[in-house]
Amino acid sequence: MHSFTSNSNDRIRVTHWGRTWIATVLIVLVAIALWNMFWISHRVYPLPKDNPDLWVYHRQRAVNADENVIVFIGASRTQIAIDQQTVRDVTGKESVQLAIAGESPIPTLRNLAEDDSFRGIVISDLPEVAVYGKDTFEYELDIKNSVIPLYNANEWIKSYKKRNLADKLEFRLKGFASSIICFPSLGKNAPDALYNISTGKVLDMNKFGLGLIGQQGINTYFDRTLPFGGDTLTEEELKMVHEIQIKMFGNQYEMDRPTVERYSVLIKKIEPLVQRIQARGGKVIFVSYPISGDIWELNEKAFPRKQFWNLFASKTSARTIHFKDYPQLQFECPDGSHLDSKDAPAFTKALMEIIFGNK
C-alpha cells in the first residue's frame, strides 16, 4: 500500500524542484506585499498584537527592579494613558508597562509582591470593576455579553513562570522579524476573519483596537502602549466604541450589582500585597484614571466614590490619587472610558509631577 507520507527515494516523483521552489517563494513574497498594500490603503497599519510573549518580555525587565524602575499595572486605561517616553523624560526612571487590557491588576500585583527581587515603584490603576475579577472571588464572570475578548492575567503570569530557553529565543526572533516585516494576521479565528474580510466588516472592526481581523488580540506598540482615539478613528467610529463601552458597563452592573461588602474583600486582598512590596523598600501608588461623561455617571451610580474609592483610600497603606482631585488629570475621553492617545503625554507628565514633583 502506498502511504501518505513518501519516505523513500523511489516513491518521490522526479520534478523540477528548483523552479518549483523559486516560483513558490516569489508568489509568497508578492502576495505578502499586496496584502500589506491592501491594508495600508484602508488605513490599517500593522502593529504587533499584545500577547503573553510581549508581556513576559517586559515582566523580565522588572526583575531586580529598584527605585529607578516604575512598573505600571492595571488595564487598557493604563496602557493608553501612560506615555512611557514622558515617564522617562520627567522622572529619569525606567518605565515598564505590565497592565493587561480587560483584567484586574491584582494577579500582577501579587506576582510582583511574591518576587523578592522587586523593590521598584508600582503605579496601579484600580478600576472599581476589578471587584468582578475572577481573582477577587471564586466565581466565573459570564462574559457572553461582553464585547472585549478578555485576557487572562493568571495565564500570562503562568507563562512567565514557565518560560524556557526556547521561548526566550522565539520571542527575540519574533521581535526581530516583526521589526523587519509586520502584517495583519488572520489570527486564531481564520474563518471569521475571512468572512469579515469578504463582507468588508473587518475594515470597521480594525479601527476599534478590539481584536482586529481575527479577534486575536489588541494591537499594541512594542512597549505595550495601546493606540486609541481621534487620530485613528472617525467621529462615527468613536460613537460606536462609546456605545460598546456603555453596553459593557451596563451588562456588568446588571449581572452582578456591586456592594461595599464585596469591595471590602478586594481591599483585604490588596493590602498584604502592598505591605509586602513596601516592606522591602518598594512603593505602591494607586491611581484612578480619568473617565468622563456618561461613563463617569454610570460609574458613580454603580460605585459612588464616597463609598468605594474613599473607603479604599482610607484602608490602604499605599498612596492614592483620584483624577477628580487634580484638575490637571481631567481629560475628555473619546469613548468615556479611555484617554485619547494624543492626550497621553500631557496626562503622564501631570501624573508624574504629582507623584514625583517637578524636576
Next chain:
Amino acid sequence: MLFNSLTFIIFFAIVLILHNIPFPWKVKKFNLLIASYIFYAAWSPPFVILLWVATIIDWFVAQWMTKTEDQKKRKRILLISLVANLGMLSYFKYGNFLLANFVALMKHLGISYQPVEFHIILPIGISFYTFVTLSYTIDVYRRKIKPANSFLDYALLITFFPHLVAGPILRASQFLPQCLTPKKANPQQLGWGLMLIVFGLFDKVVLADGIVAPVADAIFGMKGNVGWSQAWLGSFAFAAQVFLDFNGYSLCAIGAAMCLGFVFPDNFRFPFASIGFGEFWNRWHISLSTWFRDYLYIPLGGNRKGTLRTYFNLFFTMLISGLWHGSAWQYIVWGGMHGSFLVIEQVARKVFSGTEFFKTKVAQIGLALLTFFGFSFSTILFRSYGLENGLKMYKAMFTGKAADTVLYSSPQIIAVIMVILWLLFSHWKLRNSSIENVLSKIPWTVTSLILALMILFIVFTSGENRAFVYFQF
C-alpha cells in the same frame, strides 16, 4: 523547540548548512547528535541528563548481552533495561497518578494517609524515546539485530531531533543501517522533504490550530450545559484536530529527516478511510501500534492461543496503549473502549463473514463512517478535563437538550464541517493511493501555487505557537 516556530527555522537552516559542508561522515553525525541535544535542551536543559542515562544504560545492556550465550543470563540483563526504562517512565509519567490513586484507595479503606507533596515534571518525549530504547534492547535480546557497533550511531538513533519528542517511534533496524554510509539529500529528497514540512505545518497551524481547535476548545471548555449537537460537533472537531495535529508533526519529522537524507517510517495512512478498527490501527500512529503489536500483543500469544485469549490479548494491549497515552483514568477507559471495539469487530467478522452485502461499496463506505464515528466518540475521553467531564459530554450527546450558550460563529462551524468532510472524502479517495500519485499528475506550476497558498495561510494565521497535542504524552 516546536516545528512551528521561528527558532526551529533558524535551527534547521544551520543544521542543513552544516550537514552539506563536506565534513567527514563521522563529523556530520556528531553535528546531528549535538544539534539534537540542543533541540531537546531548548525545552529543559536538565532533562538532557535523563536522555543520556537512558541512552547509556541500554548501550551497555545490549553490549553485555552479546557477551553471553546463557539465555537465563541474557534475560536477567534484559530485565535491567526493562526496569530502568519502565522505572523512569513510571516515576515521571505515572508517579502522581499512582500516588493519588493509592491515597484514594487508603481513604476508601478508612485509612488516612497524606503523602508529602511533590511535583513531578513530565520530561517531554519520554514515552517516545523510552520505546525506542526498549525496542533496541528487546531486539538485541531476540537476536533480531546485532548491537550497534558505534556509540555515535546508537546515540543518534535515540536522540535524532526530528523524531525525538513525538515520533515516529524508530526501530534500530530501520535507522542504524542508514548511519553506515554518508547521507545527504539529493535535490528530489530536499524538494520533497521541504514540501512535506509545508504540508505538516499547514495541517498543524492552519487546519488544526486555526480552524478546528478553537471550536473544540470552546465546546470542551463550556461551563454550562453542552447541547447534543455541540457534543457531537466537539467530538468530530477534536478527532479532526488530533489527526491534523499529529499527522502534521509526523510530516514535519519525516520531511526534516528527508532533507538530511534519512528515511523515516510512515506514521499515518489515511486513517479515516479505515473499514473497522483493525484496519484503523494499521493506519493511525503506525509506529506505535506496530510497537505494541511486536512487543506486547504477539508476546502475549497474539491470535495463536484460541479465540478468547485473542480477545483478551487485543483488549489488554489497547488498555496498555491507553495508559501509554496518559496517566489518568480517562486514557485507560479510552484504551479499554478501543479494545472493546476491536473485540466486537472480531466477533462481527465471524458472524457476518459470509454476508455479501458487506463487500459492496455502499456498505464499505458505511463501515468507514461508522469507524470514524467510533473513533470520534472515543476521543471525547482523550480531550475532556477528567473522566467526569467526559461523561458529561457523553450524556449530552444522547439527551437531545439544547446548549446554554454558543461560543463560536457560523463561519467557524461551516469551516470545521468543511474540514471534516474534506478529510473523510480525501482519505476515502486516496485510500489505496498516495499524495505523491496525485501530485505526479499535476504540472510543477500548479504545485508551486499550492505550496505558495499553503505557506501564505501558515504565515497569515500564525499567532501563538500552540504545542503539538502529542507532546503531552
